[in-house]
Amino acid sequence: MEPGLFFFWLFSAVVVVGAVGVVVMRQPIHSALFLLLSFLGVACLYVQARAELVAAVQVLVYAGGVMVLFLYTIMLVNVKRQRTERYLHRQAVPALGFGFLFLLVVGGVVVNEARALAGKAPAADPAALATTVIGSETVLGNTQAVGWVLYRDYLLPFEIASLFLLVAMIGAVVLGKRTMERFD
Amino acid sequence: MQSYIPILFFAAIAALFPIAILVVMALLRAKAPNPTKLSPYECGIASATDAHDHRFSVRYYLIAVLFVVFDVETVFLFPWAVMYDKLLLFGLIEMAVFLYILVLGYVYVWKRGALSWA
Numbered sequence: 199m200e201p202g203l204f205f206f207w208l209f210s211a212v213v214v215v216g217a218v219g220v221v222v223m224r225q226p227i228h229s230a231l232f233l234l235l236s237f238l239g240v241a242c243l244y245v246q247a248r249a250e251l252v253a254a255v256q257v258l259v260y261a262g263g264v265m266v267l268f269l270y271t272i273m274l275v276n277v278k279r280q281r282t283e284r285y286l287h288r289q290a291v292p293a294l295g296f297g298f299l300f301l302l303v304v305g306g307v308v309v310n311e312a313r314a315l316a317g318k319a320p321a322a323d324p325a326a327l328a329t330t331v332i333g334s335e336t337v338l339g340n341t342q343a344v345g346w347v348l349y350r351d352y353l354l355p356f357e358i359a360s361l362f363l364l365v366a367m368i369g370a371v372v373l374g375k376r377t378m379e380r381f382d
Numbered sequence: 383m384q385s386y387i388p389i390l391f392f393a394a395i396a397a398l399f400p401i402a403i404l405v406v407m408a409l410l411r412a413k414a415p416n417p418t419k420l421s422p423y424e425c426g427i428a429s430a431t432d433a434h435d436h437r438f439s440v441r442y443y444l445i446a447v448l449f450v451v452f453d454v455e456t457v458f459l460f461p462w463a464v465m466y467d468k469l470l471l472f473g474l475i476e477m478a479v480f481l482y483i484l485v486l487g488y489v490y491v492w493k494r495g496a497l498s499w500a
Contacts, residue, residue, distance in 0.1 A: 259457060263450035346465050363487065
């Protein structure tokens with residue numbers, strides 16, 4: 199097996215094991231740690247796809263920031279270890295059935311698309327996505343390519359993103375302060 | 383892809399080192415456990431309560447949300463910084479508008495006292 203394919207399967211296995219761990223762990227904190235493993239595995243897959251910036255963002259925002267939110271939520275909502283609860287609920291059988299159905303549908307679409315594409319277009323070259331041509335100059339790097347497109351072609355969505363962040367900030371303060379004033 | 387081999391090497395060492403230490407220690411150490419030795423302690427005093435017996439202030443969560451917001455803000459700065467010399471004044475004004483909107487939010491958060499603990 200060529201090394202690229204080997205590592206793809208390795209990182210995919212890490213992601214899947216992490217995701218399964220999130221669901222089956224009894225303690226919320228263990229679920230959170232498995233989620234972290236899954237996030238890091240996804241970051242590795244991004245690196246393999248030559249999307250270095252997205253990989254860095256995955257670690258910085260998801261494994262860093264979003265993980266902190268999850269841990270604080272676990273701390274705040276007072277979840278104790280559930281020993282008495284039945285491991286598999288009554289929904290287990292229908293859940294497995296619907297899950298399998300969903301897998302069939304998604305898998306069918308993916309296989310169908312892959313077959314349709316196989317004859318026609320060549321697979322996109324990841325290296326080509328990491329180059330930017332500005333006039334006669336070629337700039338290398340995925341981060342540079344993202345920067346060039348984001349700050350020229352997607353100017354308006356970028357500025358709107360700042361408004362979203364503003365809304366998130368003000369919303370958090372309004373909700374948080376109200377709760378604090380009630381309880382303090 | 384070859385440039386990632388050293389990183390992979392470091393990752394492998396970082397993953398194996400703690401496991402190796404645990405295995406070696408398990409083989410070498412004297413084993414004479416008793417209930418007192420195995421009980422969790424802090425500064426030599428038995429813990430009186432469980433961590434979840436306390437209620438935590440919502441301020442923790444507020445700080446975490448604000449952290450994520452500014453975390454996302456810095457993410458936008460990286461692709462801009464590496465292409466700064468190509469985007470020129472256009473990019474500078476663009477980023478100034480972006481930061482202006484966020485600084486407005488920062489001032490609001492500060493004025494509402496969300497950053498102070500008391």
